[in-house]
Amino acid sequence: MKNKIIISVILIIGLAGLNPGKLYSQPYYNQQWPSFRGPRACGYMIHSKIPATWDIESAKDIKWKTPIPGLAHSCPVIWGNYLFVTTATTNMNDESLKLGLYGDIDEADDKKVHEFKVYCLDKNSGKIIWERVAHEGIPKSKRHTKSTQANCTPATDGKYLIVHFGSEGLYCYDFKGKLIWRKDMGILNPGPYTNPGVEWGYASSPIIFKDKIIVQCDIPGKPFITALELSTGKEIWRTSRGNEVSTWCTPAIYSKDGETQVIANGYNQICGYEFETGKQIWRLSNGGDAPAPTPVIANDLIYLNSAHGAFSPIFVVKPDAKGDITLDGESTKNQYIVWSLKRGGAYMQTPLIYEGLLYNLQINGLLTCFDALTGEVKYKENLKEAFSASAIAADGKIYFSSEGGNVYVIKAGPEYNLIAKNNLEDNCMATPAISGNTLFFRTQHYVIAIE
Numbered sequence: 001m002k003n004k005i006i007i008s009v010i011l012i013i014g015l016a017g018l019n020p021g022k023l024y025s026q027p028y029y030n031q032q033w034p035s036f037r038g039p040r041a042c043g044y045m046i047h048s049k050i051p052a053t054w055d056i057e058s059a060k061d062i063k064w065k066t067p068i069p070g071l072a073h074s075c076p077v078i079w080g081n082y083l084f085v086t087t088a089t090t091n092m093n094d095e096s097l098k099l100g101l102y103g104d105i106d107e108a109d110d111k112k113v114h115e116f117k118v119y120c121l122d123k124n125s126g127k128i129i130w131e132r133v134a135h136e137g138i139p140k141s142k143r144h145t146k147s148t149q150a151n152c153t154p155a156t157d158g159k160y161l162i163v164h165f166g167s168e169g170l171y172c173y174d175f176k177g178k179l180i181w182r183k184d185m186g187i188l189n190p191g192p193y194t195n196p197g198v199e200w201g202y203a204s205s206p207i208i209f210k211d212k213i214i215v216q217c218d219i220p221g222k223p224f225i226t227a228l229e230l231s232t233g234k235e236i237w238r239t240s241r242g243n244e245v246s247t248w249c250t251p252a253i254y255s256k257d258g259e260t261q262v263i264a265n266g267y268n269q270i271c272g273y274e275f276e277t278g279k280q281i282w283r284l285s286n287g288g289d290a291p292a293p294t295p296v297i298a299n300d301l302i303y304l305n306s307a308h309g310a311f312s313p314i315f316v317v318k319p320d321a322k323g324d325i326t327l328d329g330e331s332t333k334n335q336y337i338v339w340s341l342k343r344g345g346a347y348m349q350t351p352l353i354y355e356g357l358l359y360n361l362q363i364n365g366l367l368t369c370f371d372a373l374t375g376e377v378k379y380k381e382n383l384k385e386a387f388s389a390s391a392i393a394a395d396g397k398i399y400f401s402s403e404g405g406n407v408y409v410i411k412a413g414p415e416y417n418l419i420a421k422n423n424l425e426d427n428c429m430a431t432p433a434i435s436g437n438t439l440f441f442r443t444q445h446y447v448i449a450i451e
Contacts, residue, residue, distance in 0.1 A: 035155035044393040063449040064126030071095035072150035088149035130177040140167035143201030151203035166202030190246030203248035218247035237278035244269040252295040282321035298353040305345035339375035
């Protein structure tokens with residue numbers, strides 16, 4: 001017994017001395033959900049046992065439910081016992097949101113003073129530990145009626161918390177809520193390239209890798225992608241995105257054998273960039289013309305999708321790609337593209353690649369399951385609702401959250417098997433998070449922990 005206690009103490013001391021990024025290689029790494037779609041943006045956790053059913057009304061398996069004022073589509077991020085979310089609120093809490101399937105390009109009327117806020121919650125109790133107003137003022141950019149002024153999901157490395165409010169700036173806090181630095185990123189006002197002057201709201205989330213922050217800013221006129229020093233916000237490099245139109249994509253990182261590249265989804269400029277310098281390595285065009293999904297790294301491949309306008313492709317790219325790898329004519333593969341689809345990608349959702357299968361859910365509820373290595377279709381199912389949140393998975397179960405708050409729990413595998421359908425009793429646009437054995441949903445009015 002004494003030996004067991006000594007070993008446990010050694011393990012605890014050892015873990016405490018690790019760099020935050022190295023925790024991913026430890027048995028306890030399933031506690032951290034550090035940025036959009038979790039560890040390495042994969043969208044799933046291993047070693048997590050999460051529930052398939054719950055009931056909001058009776059509070060069955062509801063660990064806690066904390067109201068968050070304002071309007072935001074940003075997702076929760078988690079490190080240790082801390083959960084972080086952002087929001088934008090007016091003193092009347094009267095922000096408008098129009099959900100569902102519609103094609104209007106309308107802008108919301110955000111002419112009131114907003115508080116752009118950061119919340120830190122206790123992951124175990126839901127208690128608010130601290131809140132900070134990052135900025136106060138009338139929004140500098142407009143948003144779509146289905147968007148918010150707080151779309152970007154924060155990112156953390158366990159020491160710093162990075163939050164992005166688009167035209168209102170990029171902010172760095174420590175875990176006690178102290179502002180470390182602030183950076184003005186300029187006016188970030190993406191909108192449909194077919195209607196110049198229309199603004200739909202910025203949504204690309206920051207990501208952290210090693211000691212750098214990567215931010216993708218595909219805006220009208222001068223789109224760019226940049227790397228900033230994590231501890232100071234100092235710009236390390238900035239690369240033009242050339243003829244790219246507005247996008248709402250969060251970038252991703254591919255790293256292997258000492259070589260690291262930044263992957264940026266897009267329409268004309270789907271690209272891989274050198275992590276250290278920002279130099280373009282490869283490029284691919286003919287994506288959807290208003291892309292939002294994040295690139296996904298799996299099977300030592302890069303998965304990209306989008307859907308809007310003339311194109312709605314899925315591309316599966318080898319990481320050793322070089323130069324212009326755009327497909328010719330009706331081709332679906334080449335030296336660097338393993339397989340692709342001309343049509344069938346998703347407009348809003350990032351695909352989930354889990355246990356060898358790719359799950360692609362479109363905004364209208366059409367779900368297609370593919371073999372992730374070959375592109376073979378395993379099944380198609382229509383969930384017949386509007387979806388914006390991306391799927392997550394753990395414990396052999398996949399969770400799809402509709403805009404209306406219905407959560408479809410599907411058994412992972414090559415055949416469609418609906419395990420349960422639960423309702424959150426609130427609208428849900430944000431992708432949920434997982435930490436340990438708990439699910440965390442960000443709805444329109446609450447953060448909800450289910451265990």
